Structure formats: structure tokens, C-alpha cells
Amino acid sequence: MAKDNKGKDQAALQALSPFELKDELIKAAGGGAVERPANASMLNAGRGNPNFLATIPRHGFWQLGLFAMRESERSFAYMPEGVGGFPKREGLTERFELFLRENKGVPGIAFLAGAVSYVRDQLGLSGTDFLYEMCEGILASNYPVPDRMLKLSEVIVGQYLRREMIGKYPFVGEFDIFAVEGGTAAMTYIFNTMKQNHLIKAGDTIALGRPIFTPYIEIPTLNDYELNVVNLDADVENNWQYSKAELDKLRDPKVKAFFLVNPSNPPSVKISDESLEYIADIVKERPDLILLTDDVYGTFADDFVSLFALAPKNTILVYSYSKYFGATGWRLGTIATHKDNILDKLIAELPKDVKKILHHRYESITTEPDKLKFIDRLVADSRTVALNHTAGLSTPQQVQMVLFSLFSLMDTPDAYKDALKRLIRSRKRALYEEIGIAFDEKDANQVDYYSIIDMEYFGERAYGREFVDWLLKHTEASELLFRLASDARVVLLPGMGFGTKHPSGRVSLANLNESDYRKIGRAIRKLTDEYVERYNKETGKNIQRKEVK
Structure with a gap:
């Protein structure tokens, strides 16, 4: 220099x-x-990409792919040109059990057998329906249907999020999930849909819990959003926890939303139970406050509980499979919202002229655009609304996400x-x-x-x-x-x-x-x-x- x-x-x-x-x-x-x-x-400790990964659910993925290919080749077998078809439901479970017996001892086979058993016996789902969804999904032979997330996949991933993000904390109600291309896609979609639906607009104020993943600092000030930012600073001298004085900044009615990463990046400290309760109490006073929590590192913590567990109706939960399973290249993430959430209520309370604009925005994809949920608006906006029919995370990605989830759910001793x-x-x-x-x-x-x-x-x-x-x-x-x-x-x-x-x-x-x-x-x-x-x-x-x- x-x-x-x-x-x-x-x-x-x-x-x-x-x-x-x-x-x-x-x-x-x-x-x-x-x-x-x-x-x-050179020792590059600058990036968070792990040098470890989960092998068992990956073995399961490749073995499932081989079984799905066998199923595909049962159709059009008379054609020597390499044409296959969709799997057939009839006899699917029996053929799968035969496949397991033929490949006993091969890495991934025991995991697949356990996964089907868990889905059937513990989650109470149809083993045949699960196998069909996984086979069709891994073959990528159809559009993602539903576009927000495959039906049984959403149930299984939901169980995983309950275990890892909510744990033993009392949780009332159900939540919806949108499968996305990693946590960064989740951020992009959320900021955009909040803006498009007038939940945030230029000149509004949001709060950021710092230190925080740098894009959260950079995105609000872009000319796309032009938001004012109030910083809530955790301090090294306080073991990287937020003081009550910092959290009290959320009481200001000008603050529309609070965005945070928990456990934090880069201090890598989870918010204390006391602070989580304190934030939840503030939400009771301010029921219009939107919370966005990115909990990608929660699975590395001891007894982790997400803010989503304490204030579910106000919270958008973002979770990525990237770090815990060593899967940054897979681009696997989720956005979850409670079925009864403040986002839908705030949209319903918008002025008539704004609702008229939004009615026009979404009328091409539903006969009742005014009732379209925030999370489904996320899906539509992710494909500029007009391409909503081709929205959704690729189905092989969803299959790997499901297998990761089942691997964790079945690992009861952690x-x-x-x-x-x-x-x-x-x-x-x-x-x-x-x-x-x-x-x-x-x-x-x-x-x-x-x-x-x-x-x-x-x-x-x-x-x-x-x-x-x-x-x-x-x-x-x-x-x-x-x-x-x-x-x-x-x-x-x-x-x-x-x-x-x-x-x-x-x-x-x-x-x-x-x-x-x-x-x-x-x-x-x-x-x-x-x-x-x-x-x-x-x-x-x-x-x-x-x-x-």
C-alpha cells in the first residue's frame, strides 16, 4: 500500500x-x-463454510435416487432409448422393501428403512404417500406442488423446526413453511414482500440487533428500501447480551420491526432466556411489532429456544440447513410464520387505496387476493407474481431437506x-x-x-x-x-x-x-x-x- x-x-x-x-x-x-x-x-478463517458435513442422510439421498430410477424405468421399459416415467403408487412400498433387502449393509439403506418407519409410526403419515413424494421429488419430474412446499415435506420439516427451534417450550397453534434457496434467499424475499405489502416503506424505522450478519446492515439502507435504522448493541463486556436499556428501544412505536440473528453472528452467543422473555413482554405491549429472527446457528447451541417460540404470532422465523449439515452448496432454507400472525392482520388493516393496489397485484393468482396470506405473498413475489405457477424450491433440494430433518429427528440422543x-x-x-x-x-x-x-x-x-x-x-x-x-x-x-x-x-x-x-x-x-x-x-x-x- x-x-x-x-x-x-x-x-x-x-x-x-x-x-x-x-x-x-x-x-x-x-x-x-x-x-x-x-x-x-494460507489459513482462511474468514468464511463460515464448515469443513464437516452429515454423511448418513447424504448416503440415504443417493440410495433413494437409485430406487427412484428403478421405479422410473418400470414405465416405458419397451423403449430402448432411455425413456422413463413417473413412479407408480401401487405396490410402491413392497418394491421399496425388496430394494432394502437386496441392498442390506449398503451405506444409507438402514437410514432409509428407519426414515420410512419413523414417518409412518411416529408421525402417523402414509408410508406409500411419503415414498411417492420422495421418488417424484428426487427425480425432479414435476413442478413443486404445492409451490410453497411439498405437502408431506412441510409436515416433516415442521417437526424438525419444532424440535430444534421450539424444543420443550409451550407452543400453541400451527405454522406454515416456505422452502427457499438458503437463508440469503429468505432475507431477500422477506424484505421485498414486506415492502410490496406496505409493512415497511421508505422512511420507516426498523431495529437491528448488532453485531449481526453484514447484509442485514447493508440491505435496509439500499435505495430499494431507504429505511432508518435503530441499533440495539450487544456488548462484549456483557457476554454479548443485550441490556434492558438497549431492548427498551423496541418500545418506541416508530420502530416497525426488529431484525436479529440468534445465536449471533459473529459473537456466536444465543440470547439469554431472560432477554427472550423481556422481548416477549415488550411484544405484549406492542402487538404490532414485527420480529424477524435468523436462527441458522441455533442447532449448535445447548437447549436452544427461538424467539419464534415465545412470540410466534409476531415472528418470522428463518432457518437454514447450511451450517449444521455442512450443506451450503445445497441452498436449503425455510421461512416459517404462525398461521395466526400479525403480518396478515396488518395487511388486512391497510387503507382501502393500498388494499386496492394489492388486490390488483395478486388477482391473477387467486380469486380472493385480499385473503392471500403473507407467506403465500412471499411465494408469489419470489417469482414476480406472474410466474407464481413455477415458484417453489427444486424438489431434489426439498428431498435432501427432508432427509436431513429425519436424520435429526431420529437421532434421539443427539x-x-x-x-x-x-x-x-x-x-x-x-x-x-x-x-x-x-x-x-x-x-x-x-x-x-x-x-x-x-x-x-x-x-x-x-x-x-x-x-x-x-x-x-x-x-x-x-x-x-x-x-x-x-x-x-x-x-x-x-x-x-x-x-x-x-x-x-x-x-x-x-x-x-x-x-x-x-x-x-x-x-x-x-x-x-x-x-x-x-x-x-x-x-x-x-x-x-x-x-x-
Whole structure:
């Protein structure tokens, strides 16, 4: 970086999203423009894509595909040109049982046998109907019908969401699900449909729970929406929980909606039970408040309960299968809303002239456009309304989503979940040991998918406030990240890009091996020691490191 352009370049870098700055850091670390460089010595802990995945439901997917192909080839068998047909319901279950016996011991077969049994015996659904939906779905031989989500698939995914997002919390009523192309598609659809249906409009105020996934910060200010934003800041000194003073900002009637990620990204801490109850109490006072909670990391937490469980009628739940099952490439996500929700009520209460516009918008897809539910408006808007008949997540994606869900539902001792939690927490322990930070395992709200290395918070505790003030005066946060990248070939994302108060680096604990996190920890420790040495030389002092807890 040229010295005379340093200020300009730093300003330009500060304006970049963390996910765009990542590319610059990769270049500084000796990597190429691609995300997965051939340079094996570079340690990219900047992205949350896990290096683990669920194998059993994937084996089940491929074996199911083979069975579905056999079913397809039963039709048009007289044609040698490779033409198949749709599966036949009659005798489907018997043929499937024969397939299982013929392939006994093959990976995925026992899982499929258990899945059909679970669907039939525990969920009370027709085994034949389930098999037919899965076979037709995996063959992708028909449009998604219903377009919002395949019928039995919605029931099974709903059971999974109940287990993982609601747990033992009392929940009254039912909810609808829209299967979408991952959590990012869910965000896009929700923002758009809220705008199209006048639930938010330019100049309105929403609240963001920060730190938060960067696109949530960036989307509201785009010229598509032009929203005012009130920030609710969780603080590292409060174990990344929201204070009551911050949550009380939701009492302002100007705040139309509250968007949050729980557990948080990047601190990776779930909202405490006390804070969830506090938000639910605010909703009782403000029954028009819309809540949007992105709970993708909830499955890594201990005894997770979503805000959707406490305030279901006000909450839009977004969940993605990407991280827990190692399935970012599958693009599997869900949007869930309670069947009796505030969104539909707010739309019904819109002024007549606005309802007339919306009536015209949706009249081509239903004879009763005024009664169209918010979640079905999401489906229509996802295909610009006119293409509603071709809406819906691809059916093979829905099949894999169902198999992931059944894998979790059938894992009653949570063996897979416990294995992943052990894996990422051992990585955090390794990282912290090398940095020299005590590893706290007592906080039940810690999830540890990511970790924030907060320069100001940890620096003050290790070396004192005077050193931190000197460091902030003489360096930029991005400079420290670029030093890590260029000197140690370690890539972290800037925490401030996610809305943290202090300069920091986000470490993903999901995408590298334990030995790599030890190397990252040593690199951070070495860089810190260099700045301490420089501080001592320039100030004539001799500060020593203290234990950091």
C-alpha cells in the first residue's frame, strides 16, 4: 500500500463489506482471487463454510435416487432409448422393501428403512404417500406442488423446526413453511414482500440487533428500501447480551420491526432466556411489532429456544440447513410464520387505496387476493407474481431437506449434534490457549461457531488501557488484519463490519482443523507481542502481559 495513498486506501477498505474485504486479505496472504486457493499454507478463517458435513442422510439421498430410477424405468421399459416415467403408487412400498433387502449393509439403506418407519409410526403419515413424494421429488419430474412446499415435506420439516427451534417450550397453534434457496434467499424475499405489502416503506424505522450478519446492515439502507435504522448493541463486556436499556428501544412505536440473528453472528452467543422473555413482554405491549429472527446457528447451541417460540404470532422465523449439515452448496432454507400472525392482520388493516393496489397485484393468482396470506405473498413475489405457477424450491433440494430433518429427528440422543459441538469447542480451546486467553466453558449461552477477538476488550485486560489507547491511535483495525494476512498468511474478517463497537477480528471455528487454530492463535499472539514491543520502545515503558479471562 503506497504511503501517500494510505489514508485514501484505508477509507476505501473501511467501506467494503467484510465479505468483499476478505478477497483483499486473501490476496495479501498470497492467495488468488478464488476462495479455495492452491496455497495450502494460507489459513482462511474468514468464511463460515464448515469443513464437516452429515454423511448418513447424504448416503440415504443417493440410495433413494437409485430406487427412484428403478421405479422410473418400470414405465416405458419397451423403449430402448432411455425413456422413463413417473413412479407408480401401487405396490410402491413392497418394491421399496425388496430394494432394502437386496441392498442390506449398503451405506444409507438402514437410514432409509428407519426414515420410512419413523414417518409412518411416529408421525402417523402414509408410508406409500411419503415414498411417492420422495421418488417424484428426487427425480425432479414435476413442478413443486404445492409451490410453497411439498405437502408431506412441510409436515416433516415442521417437526424438525419444532424440535430444534421450539424444543420443550409451550407452543400453541400451527405454522406454515416456505422452502427457499438458503437463508440469503429468505432475507431477500422477506424484505421485498414486506415492502410490496406496505409493512415497511421508505422512511420507516426498523431495529437491528448488532453485531449481526453484514447484509442485514447493508440491505435496509439500499435505495430499494431507504429505511432508518435503530441499533440495539450487544456488548462484549456483557457476554454479548443485550441490556434492558438497549431492548427498551423496541418500545418506541416508530420502530416497525426488529431484525436479529440468534445465536449471533459473529459473537456466536444465543440470547439469554431472560432477554427472550423481556422481548416477549415488550411484544405484549406492542402487538404490532414485527420480529424477524435468523436462527441458522441455533442447532449448535445447548437447549436452544427461538424467539419464534415465545412470540410466534409476531415472528418470522428463518432457518437454514447450511451450517449444521455442512450443506451450503445445497441452498436449503425455510421461512416459517404462525398461521395466526400479525403480518396478515396488518395487511388486512391497510387503507382501502393500498388494499386496492394489492388486490390488483395478486388477482391473477387467486380469486380472493385480499385473503392471500403473507407467506403465500412471499411465494408469489419470489417469482414476480406472474410466474407464481413455477415458484417453489427444486424438489431434489426439498428431498435432501427432508432427509436431513429425519436424520435429526431420529437421532434421539443427539449424537451428531454433540459430536459437532465437541469439534468446534475443541478448536476454540486450541485457539485461545495459543493466544493466551482463558477458555470459559461456564457460559451456557456460548455457541462457539465463531469467535470474536476484540482488540480493545482483550487488549485492555492483557496490557492495560494506556496500551489500547496507543494502539488505536497508531493503527487501523484493517492494518492489523492485513499484517496477519501478509506476515502469517492468516485471514480473519473485520468484526466492525458486522457492527461490533470495538476493532476486532472474526474467527470462524468451523472451517479449519484444530492444529490450524493453534497456528492462528500463535500468529495473533506474535503480532500482539510486536506491537507491545514497539509500544515499550516508543514510550520507554515495560508493560507485561496479564492473564486474560
